[in-house]
Amino acid sequence: MAAQEVQPSETIAKLKSESEALKTKLEEERAKLHDVELHQVAEKVDPLGQFVMKTRRTLKGHGNKVLCMDWCKDKRRIVSSSQDGKVIVWDAFTTNKEHAVTMPCTWVMACAYAPSGCAVACGGLDNKCSVYPLSLDKNENLAAKKKSVAMHTNYLSACSFTNSDMQILTSSGDGTCALWDVESGQLLQSFHGHAADVLCLDLAPSETGNTFVSGGCDKKANVWDMRSGQCIQSFETHESDINSVRYYPSGDAFASGSDDATCRLYDLRADREVAIYSKESIIFGASSVDFSLSGRLLFGGYNDYTINVWDVLKGTRVSILFGHENRVSTLRVSPDGTAFCSGSWDHTLRVWA
């Protein structure tokens, strides 16, 4: 029940309708500048040739669903986490496992590699984000050096280091995102605005970048100012949970993948959705998306076990990749764009090129 203060319900109703009216006006203003479709302008671009994308490496070792993965800046190492609490660091090029940690919780939904390559962060149903320094000594017990950094009041859905090993950005089922100082565990900034679980985030790629985008179960994608904690732009066109958001390499746009079986492109300068990537035959949700280096290709991992490759500009699907034997839960392109890695509920990770 609402608090027992004297809140005249007429005021609330009046404010509500004012808010709705402004929102509608915003949609009208946004639509006014929609003089052409992206795929129409893209007609003059050469079509893409045939792609030969194959699994080049298969990483086996997780005993349960793989939920998340991240690349190291060295372009060959990756960290992955799974439902049974295991976090593994691999040299994906040789397929050797280099480190393994068992978290005290299950469903480790988030993991990230530190920019220095010397640590990894992970978390999930423990509501925390913990940082493990990676030791060169194989015998050293990594779990002993664990450092708890972030504390949320619900599950951790995603985490990412900023440009430094010293700050971590997290998103949570508690509906918030937060920026933390790794050394002290201090909360530097929190971000409120989502009306439900936040499922994903991505930092803007610019050198002066102080923004990031998040997506949630409220079907909204929000762009945030890291300095002020304010939401500076918001997009709500998906019909279901947004599972993944990723910036276009220039930082001027971002893509999202949702349970409504579509991926969409939102441009920040046009302030609207500018493309939808969907097909009648794709009815299962998209769990994770990422761009190729030039932004021409969008890779999407789906809950129907497949990976669809989209021509970002023309809006068409250029390839469908089979191989995984269960949901694709995570997908990231490597730092130099030479490959992308997908993780699946079939317990494996695959590197494709």
Place this chain on the structure above:
Amino acid sequence: MAQTNSFGQTSNGEADDSPNMLVYRKMEDLIARMQDEKTGIPIRTVKSFLSKIPSVFSGSDIVQWLVKNLTIEDQVEALHLGTLMAAHGYFFPISDHVLTLKDDGTFYRFQTPYFWPSNCWEPENTDYAVYLCKRTMQNKARLELADYEAESLARLQRAFARKWEFIFMQAEAQAKVDKKRDKIERKILDSQERAFWDVHRPVSVYGLQNDIRSHSPTHTPAPEAKQPTVEELQEQIKFWQAQLDRHRLKMSKVAEGLLGYTEQYADYDPFLSTPDPSNPWISDDTTFWELEASKEPTQSRVKRWGFRMDEVLKDPAGREQFLKFLESEFSSENLRFWLAVQELKRRPIREVPSRVQEIWQEFLAPGAPSAINVDSKSYDKTTQNVKDPGRYAFEDAQEHIYMLMKSDSYSRFIRSSAYQELLQAKKKVGPSTLSTKP
């Protein structure tokens, strides 16, 4: 919690917007289309040796229908989608417990809507026990238990030993009702009930079929949204007003921007242009990575610095060259300030206050050794910030300097002979530079 009936079925009357329901509804739309009299799959009764097989269609019928009606280019994709629909139990092979789709003459039948997954079935082991028990009461060869079913029945008899009489009675009652049905109708219903249990009690332990309906803990239904407060609504209104004031670009301009960027970087995208000499993941040869890691940048890397200033700032070799160029002009303080502030933001919060002071002394304080030129507004703001130093103390000044470098220093750098020579690969970079060609 919604009540469950004797079959463990929740009575969730309202439309459930959960992600699983979305997919179920889409599959059910497809099923409805498949069952359409005119445009659907032809369902027929097939005469077999001793009897008739009612209400069936073949696996390849399904594949062909999907290819035609969903404009699928590749049969493999249609087969894959059909297999997923079979795994959910929307149609099933009449002679097999394994719910996959085969692109051949294998016979399939549609599941009755009563047993659809969208009805949120959560059948209990007691329900399964009643079902298996009922099967043993009906003297039909086609209803004989498979090995794994017999094993399950034995296990359940042990587990429910004390209430087995009750289970037996229920099975008897159900068998009685079934006997009254028309023979053909019974054949169909029996197969549909069996298919239901193939979904919920699959034959193989390696039950991927189990995972089909598996839930991630992230997709639990959201609690009722509370009514927004006056303050929250006022915040919302402020937000919408700020959004309305935003400057927006026309779509045509934005599209050109996206096309331009993609075109510029196409040569650097390993998925579009083969890396030189090869993609390590494909050739198993790491030369490409070794070249990129070298402090002597390749020509293509140097070319990239000319695209935008961020490319120079991102690349350590680029930063080095840029700095060197500015030092030769005795104007490196801007870049050094910018780099120092970037570095400040990467430090632990504990080190920030002292570092802020150092940067202030070096670049901005009266009489600073590397004095930078900032507009007075930013200077005043920075002076204030430094008194209570945080990570963003120099944000305004840094932004101003960034714009200055972009419009002035950067363009001079790109036009400089030092950069041009690197671009033409006339001169090698590095401390061990041998004498250049005469």
